Amino acid sequence: MRRGQLPLSxxxxxxxxxxxLSVTLGFALGPPAADARGPQLEAYATDVAxxxxxxxxxxxxxxxxxxxxxxxxxxxRERGALERRVERILPxxxxxxxxxPHGSVGLAQPRQTVTGTAVVPTGAGQVSVEVWYA
Structure with missing residues (x-):
């Protein structure tokens, strides 16, 4: 009984x-790009806060x-001035x-948007800052 063998070469x-082919596809497709927007938005929110x-x-x-x-x-009394001040801080x-605790300033955040958030405790309650790209 003879078995068929594939030549080693x-x-x-x-x-x-x-x-x-694997190496070529690896270079051609490359790794997915990291989402650098989240950390930058966190930095913006922290800066504002x-x-x-x-x-x-x-x-x-x-x-x-x-x-x-x-x-x-x-x-x-300060709502308008606060909004203008934050607009000057952010790009x-x-x-x-x-x-x-007494209200909010700015726009409503759209759903499914990458945001940056910072929370500042004050003696009268917490203030949260949330930012996102337009």
Whole structure:
């Protein structure tokens, strides 16, 4: 009983072709690009929160954020100025929403959007900053 055997050189050529095709496809397709938007958005949100948490108040309080969350009347009075200030901090292609215990400033976040978030505790409650690309 004779068994048919493949010559060793044919087997080596087949394995070589598979390896070369694998390497070629690896370079041609490459790894998927990393999503660098998330970390950049986190940095933007942290920057906004840091600036507002350390900025001098316009009327009263120890910081800009403490002034805004001091009362509902203070929030209503400072709402427009807070929105303008955050618009100046962020690049033009980044939108935002700031949530305070007395209300929010900015746009509603679209669903299924990559965002960056920062939360700042104040004596009167937490303030959250959320940013995303337009």
């Amino acid at each position: 044919v087997l080596e050529v087949a394995i070589g072709v598979v390896v070369i 840091t600036v507002l948490a350390n900025e001098q108040p316009r009327h009263g309080g120890s910081t800009r954020l403490r002034e805004v969350v001091a009362s509902e009347a203070a929030f209503d 033009g292609n980044v939108l935002f929403r700031i949530e305070t």
